[in-house]
Amino acid sequence: MRHELVFIEHLSFLFFMIxxxxxxxxxxxxxxVLGGRATSKNKNTPFESGIxxxxxxxxxxSAKFYLIAMFFVVFDVESLYLYAWSISIYESGWIGFYAxxxxxxxxILALFYxxxxxxxxxxx
Numbered sequence: 531m532r533h534e535l536v537f538i539e540h541l542s543f544l545f546f547m548i549x550x551x552x553x554x555x556x557x558x559x560x561x562x563v564l565g566g567r568a569t570s571k572n573k574n575t576p577f578e579s580g581i582x583x584x585x586x587x588x589x590x591x592s593a594k595f596y597l598i599a600m601f602f603v604v605f606d607v608e609s610l611y612l613y614a615w616s617i618s619i620y621e622s623g624w625i626g627f628y629a630x631x632x633x634x635x636x637x638i639l640a641l642f643y644x645x646x647x648x649x650x651x652x653x654x
Contacts, residue, residue, distance in 0.1 A: 612634070
């Protein structure tokens, strides 16, 4: 009896997903069928505040900027772990304190390593 209820709940979710995906596909198809087709030079040019753009829109960034962004993401995720630890500090006790101290030490060690190999220095 219980397994049948679980199956029925999953079946209703599957039915909902099929209906939702079908509705999205229907709307996309409808906009493609009813949408206007305009192919001209003016249609394909970028328009920015009434000014005709000159040059190319491609900007070459150094790979260092992507590296800095990845370091930021890594340290940001680590700060989320520290926030979760600080919320549950009473429940985790001394074992949690030692684990977080090791975690913070590894973060500081990684930061010193990145500074030593000059990975955080931006190109001038």
